[in-house]
Amino acid sequence: MELLQLQYFIRVAHLEHMTEAAESLYVTQSSLSKTIQRLEQSIGVELFDRIGKKLKLNAYGQAFLPRAEKALFELEQGQQQLLDMSKLRQQSIRLAVTNASTLPQILHTFRERYPHTPLHVQMCATEEMEQLLQSDEVDFGFASLPINDERLDYEIVCDDPILIAIPRQHRLAQHRTEPLPLIELADEKLVGVKKGYHTRDLVDQACQNAGFVPQYIFEGNEPARLGAFIEAGIGIGFIPASGIPAASDQLCLVASEPPLFRQIVLVWQRDKYISAAAQEFRKVVHEHFDRLAKKSDFNKNNC
Known part of the structure; x- marks a missing residue:
């Protein structure tokens, strides 16, 4: 044969x-x-x-x-x-990501260590990421659980708290030192991403479990822009701790009760050989989140 x-x-x-x-x-x-x-x-x-x-x-x-x-x-x-x-060919790293809040810092560290390794990153939905991995068009996916394709393997790299972001002048932000019960948001207007985003699905389910249906005044598809709408007093929002924008004196960030988390995962095709360059990238990802865990207490009140 x-x-x-x-x-x-x-x-x-x-x-x-x-x-x-x-x-x-x-x-x-x-x-x-x-x-x-x-x-x-x-x-x-x-x-x-x-x-x-x-x-x-x-x-x-x-x-x-x-x-x-x-x-x-x-x-x-x-x-x-x-x-x-x-070392017969130049290696590259190809990524498909569903959330990019922590990616710039990770890519910066990797490029500093391996300046000659080509990188290509594309944003996409979870389903498209899974397809790209299966067709071997990318080396890794960077996403939030759940991952539905059983042909893919993944490892959890971060338990990322989802915090409530409140305009500082809002009554719920005044003298806030304890986690905020979700039920207190029952009559509040919210800003958030559209349905289908994992964070939105988590928030909606948690609010329903608390006994109310969340009321959205704004729904977008750019998570990084939510902070600006909240600062402007349009409504209250939920922001993953790893995606919190640069320090702003207009926002109060507080944990919810019960607490909300998303799990960030690195995903790859099962049984696929992982190149030396890809293994180094995975190492940088782990180091990044290890540093983040040591340096920051995501649950700490930021009001």
Whole structure:
């Protein structure tokens, strides 16, 4: 059994058409057909039911396909590992992120250490991030739980408190020294991100558990801009501690009761070889959040 035979078999299995498969592989139909026949001879069974130029995987082919794909995947991962070890190519880091509040500091540290390692970052929704990881278009995803694709692995890098941000002149901000019960927001106007953002979903569920439906006066898709609306007195908002803007004397930041947290995770494709550059990036991520945990008490009242 040869590597080329596996590659050709997988392509024909997905297209189920000899002519189309041959064109996509840039080989003649005759050459492709002979390669598939040699594979079947070496295995001892036919893998396709043939109807003219159209092919359909039979029971043997259906059983063999996932194993062939796994074998080819492992060989490609092994080749990438050897290339990394021998430094035959310049490595890069490709990221898909669903929240970018902590990313600038992480990227700054990484670029200082590895100035010649190319970086590419794209913002996207969780579902798109999962698709990019599965298609091997990015090395890591940077997101909040939950991650729904069981083919992906992840590690929690931070338990990120979600704080209530109140305009300083608001009555709820006056002399606030204790966590604020969520029920006290029942009659307040809120500013927040749109439904579908993980933080918004967490907040809405917590408010409903407290006995009320939150009333939004503003809903946006740029989390970083919420602070400006709150400072302007438009309403009260919820801001993850890691995304708190530069110190402002117009905002009071206070923990909620019960407390709210989101879990920030680093996500990657299961069983995928992680390059040396990607491993160094993961190290920088861990160091960043370790420093943050030691330096800051996110639960401390900031009024």
